[in-house]
Structure formats: C-alpha cells, structure tokens
Amino acid sequence: MLTFNVEPSQIMYAKLIDAFCRDGDMKRVQWVFDLLVERGMTPDVITYTMMINGYFRVNCLWKAAGIFNDMKERGILPDVITYTVLLDGRLKENLKRARSLQRGKEREVEKTDDSPFWNELNVMGKEIEPDVYCYTVLIDGHCKTNNFQDAIELYEEMIARGLPT
DSSP states (O other): OGGGTOOOOHHHHHHHHHHHHHHTOHHHHHHHHHHHHHTTOOOOHHHHHHHHHHHHHTTOHHHHHHHHHHHHHTTOOOOHHHHHHHHHHHHHHHHHHHHHHHTTSOOOOOOOOOHHHHHHHHHTTTSSOOOHHHHHHHHHHHHHTTOHHHHHHHHHHHHHTTOOO
16 A cells, blocks of 8 residues: 555554554564554554553563553553453463463462452543453452452452343
8 A cells, every 4th residue: 555655544444453462573564553653543442451461462572661651651541451361361371381480480470460360440530440351350360269268259350240140
C-alpha cells in the first residue's frame, strides 16, 4: 500500500499487528506499531492489548510491561481485557518459573503473585470491573499452584458480584 502512496487506515495497521502477533513475529509487530505512530495515528486499547499478549506469548515480559507503561503514558486507559491478558501472562510466567525451580526437587509450586495487576484493576473501581474471563484466569492460576483457598475466595467473590458461573 505504501508503494502506491496509499495510506493504510488504523484498522489495517491493527490487522497487521494482530497477524504478526499470532505468528510470533514481534520485530514486525514493533515495526508496524512504530510506523503507525510515525504516521501520526494514536494506537488504541485493542492494539496495545494485542501487543502485550504477543510479547507474553514469546516470553518477553519486560517488553509487555514496557508496552503497558507506554499505553498508560499516552493516556490510553486499559480495559478489563488488557488486565486479563496481563494477569494471564504474569500467572503463566510465575508457573513456568516455579516449575523450572521445582525440577529435580520435591517441593510445592509457589503461590501465584497476581497482586500488582489485580490491585490496579480493583483500584479502577467502577470504571473497570473484572468479568468472568478475568476471574477464570485468576482461579485457574491459583488452582495450578495448589492455592485452592484463594481460588475458592475468588470464586465466591465472583458469585457475590452476580457474575454467571
């Protein structure tokens, strides 16, 4: 498109970012993102969330965190999906780390630490409320680390908020 002097729309940039994220080609993702910004467009919450998820999928946690911080610095408010992606990525990384530490040793998998993003989500109050998917990610993470008490408490909190099960 650029060869023919046709400017891609923001939707086209987002579709490219999505495709490259699914392929795990984060160098191209970053190139398209930088091009989008260079062309004077503002990435939206969906674009940022796709990138955060893409970086988690290729185990670049520091890059995912950097994208999240960039998002907030630009004044783009994360939504419940963004927080769910962050929680899921963090929980999976904690689980991987605990399992790698556990290899060759007979010890229990460490409890998950979802507190930074969970606390931030809860501080958002009525603006962003956790949905069933968000709770499911948290409950799953706690169950996988044998932290059943916290999983039960989250389930009960979800029910108390009137969310479907």
